[in-house]
Amino acid sequence: MPRLRFAPSPTGGLHIGTARTALFNWLAAKSLKGHLILRIEDTDAKRSKSFYEKSIIRDLEWLGLEWDEFYRQSDRIKIYGEFARKLLDQNKAYRCFCTPERLEKLKEDQYAAGKMSKYDNRCRELSPSEIEKNLKEGKKFAIRFRVNTDREITFNDLIRGRITFSADTIGDFIIIKSDGMPSYNFAVVVDDGDMKITHVLRGEDHITNTARQILLFESLGFRQPFFAHLSMILGRDGSKLSKRHGATTISEFREEGYLAEAMTNYLSLLSWSPGGDEEIFNIRDVIDKFRIQDISRSPAIFDVDKLKWINGIYIRKKSPEELADLCIPYLIRDKIISREDKENPEVMRKILRGAKAFRDNLKVLGDFSFYMKDFFSDVITDYSAESIEVLRLDTSKVVIDCFLKVLESRYKSFDNGIDIDLNEEQSRELINLVAENLKGQKIKGRLLYMPIRVSLTGKTHGPELPDVISIIGLKNSIQRVKQTLEYIKSNNL
Numbered sequence: 001m002p003r004l005r006f007a008p009s010p011t012g013g014l015h016i017g018t019a020r021t022a023l024f025n026w027l028a029a030k031s032l033k034g035h036l037i038l039r040i041e042d043t044d045a046k047r048s049k050s051f052y053e054k055s056i057i058r059d060l061e062w063l064g065l066e067w068d069e070f071y072r073q074s075d076r077i078k079i080y081g082e083f084a085r086k087l088l089d090q091n092k093a094y095r096c097f098c099t100p101e102r103l104e105k106l107k108e109d110q111y112a113a114g115k116m117s118k119y120d121n122r123c124r125e126l127s128p129s130e131i132e133k134n135l136k137e138g139k140k141f142a143i144r145f146r147v148n149t150d151r152e153i154t155f156n157d158l159i160r161g162r163i164t165f166s167a168d169t170i171g172d173f174i175i176i177k178s179d180g181m182p183s184y185n186f187a188v189v190v191d192d193g194d195m196k197i198t199h200v201l202r203g204e205d206h207i208t209n210t211a212r213q214i215l216l217f218e219s220l221g222f223r224q225p226f227f228a229h230l231s232m233i234l235g236r237d238g239s240k241l242s243k244r245h246g247a248t249t250i251s252e253f254r255e256e257g258y259l260a261e262a263m264t265n266y267l268s269l270l271s272w273s274p275g276g277d278e279e280i281f282n283i284r285d286v287i288d289k290f291r292i293q294d295i296s297r298s299p300a301i302f303d304v305d306k307l308k309w310i311n312g313i314y315i316r317k318k319s320p321e322e323l324a325d326l327c328i329p330y331l332i333r334d335k336i337i338s339r340e341d342k343e344n345p346e347v348m349r350k351i352l353r354g355a356k357a358f359r360d361n362l363k364v365l366g367d368f369s370f371y372m373k374d375f376f377s378d379v380i381t382d383y384s385a386e387s388i389e390v391l392r393l394d395t396s397k398v399v400i401d402c403f404l405k406v407l408e409s410r411y412k413s414f415d416n417g418i419d420i421d422l423n424e425e426q427s428r429e430l431i432n433l434v435a436e437n438l439k440g441q442k443i444k445g446r447l448l449y450m451p452i453r454v455s456l457t458g459k460t461h462g463p464e465l466p467d468v469i470s471i472i473g474l475k476n477s478i479q480r481v482k483q484t485l486e487y488i489k490s491n492n493l
């Protein structure tokens with residue numbers, strides 16, 4: 001059975017690049033009807049943190065990329081030791097007693113001489129008695145792999161074709177560090193071999209590791225998997241994607257209000273396409289079209305505007321009820337409503353109306369807070385300078401008086417707890433009624449709409465007027481218009 005793995009190191013959150021690797025492994029596992037293994041590579045004890053592991057798992061779950069088996073390298077330390085012992089016994093590896101200081105100096109000297117840094121094999125041929133002596137003295141040692149330099153290493157990358165390295169460039173490398181932990185390359189090969197991985201799909205930054213890993217696969221007697229290396233993801237300016245380009249982790253994108261479906265849809269388009277002009281799709285619907293061989297080898301460009309555009313499309317596919325539910329956590333986070341407000345039917349009514357009114361304007365869920373921020377207080381908190389100018393006009397007073405009458409006559413009952421819920425159409429009718437009443441006085445256009453808007457919001461700009469009324473609701477509209485009339489009076493406008 002095909003077996004693939006996604007092997008993040010928990011030294012940071014789940015980045016765009018690693019998320020794409022996870023997604024492509026998921027797609028490949030599904031399309032090959034195989035298993036996907038999640039393997040946490042946490043042997044770098046200093047840099048690995050369990051909260052990063054949690055955050056990576058949370059993000060993968062959020063993206064909907066499920067796995068069939070789970071392993072953590074720190075739970076498998078004994079196994080790496082056993083395999084290293086085997087290589088030692090077969091003389092395919094040896095103990096290296098060189099101190100970190102010596103190795104550092106060696107590196108510096110090689111650099112200074114313009115040479116590539118490579119272990120100088122000092123401990124390669126220590127005699128059994130020398131080894132015995134060092135061990136007796138309690139000297140620390142690492143275990144190095146004995147590289148046969150007299151050969152080439154070749155593999156057929158499923159995306160890039162044939163790749164060849166000369167083993168001569170590879171020095172005897174460490175497989176077990178002096179603290180007993182396996183090196184990255186060793187742990188990966190022991191795991192890929194032991195877990196019977198058939199396809200290794202990972203970033204191109206690992207290509208040089210692949211050469212070392214092939215040597216280890218051979219020495220350990222494991223069957224070699226297929227390799228495929230994904231190209232880098234660059235920012236729009238052509239440089240490697242980094243913090244400078246804005247959000248880079250999946251958690252950050254979720255916090256801004258991107259939808260998981262939009263994220264996976266967009267990530268799949270970074271170096272792949274299901275063919276044709278199709279750009280908007282659920283990844284579960286394109287599984288059958290996915291082939292590792294079709295992944296492009298040129299770098300992918302991460303274009304946040306395109307991601308936004310795709311996100312907007314997915315937002316518009318939501319029903320207002322679904323959208324309201326999705327936006328509530330953002331309103332709470334932005335302190336526009338409180339947690340308790342979730343039990344308040346009037347607040348929920350406003351949110352649902354808002355979701356209907358603003359669905360087409362949202363690029364990310366977080367935008368909803370911006371559109372809704374003025375609607376939750378019962379009063380107008382402040383009148384803008386332009387709106388005060390509007391209120392000074394005599395015609396404005398006529399309009400606002402008339403608007404209040406229209407609202408009041410529409411209002412049926414104050415007792416039902418929830419406001420009378422006017423939809424956008426019914427709200428438009430109320431405005432039309434005001435227009436009708438004032439026709440004789442030739443008040444229309446801006447002279448009509450501006451005072452209505454100002455009387456409700458204290459501002460001269462904002463969402464469509466019928467939307468404003470339907471979100472604020474009839475009861476609170478009356479309250480706000482009365483407040484505005486008071487304001488005119490007390491300020492002698």
Ligand code: GLU
Nearest residue numbers: 007008009041188202206
């Ligand atoms: N743990 C490695 C990383 O996060 C991936 C190793 C691999 O896929 O072989 O870069």
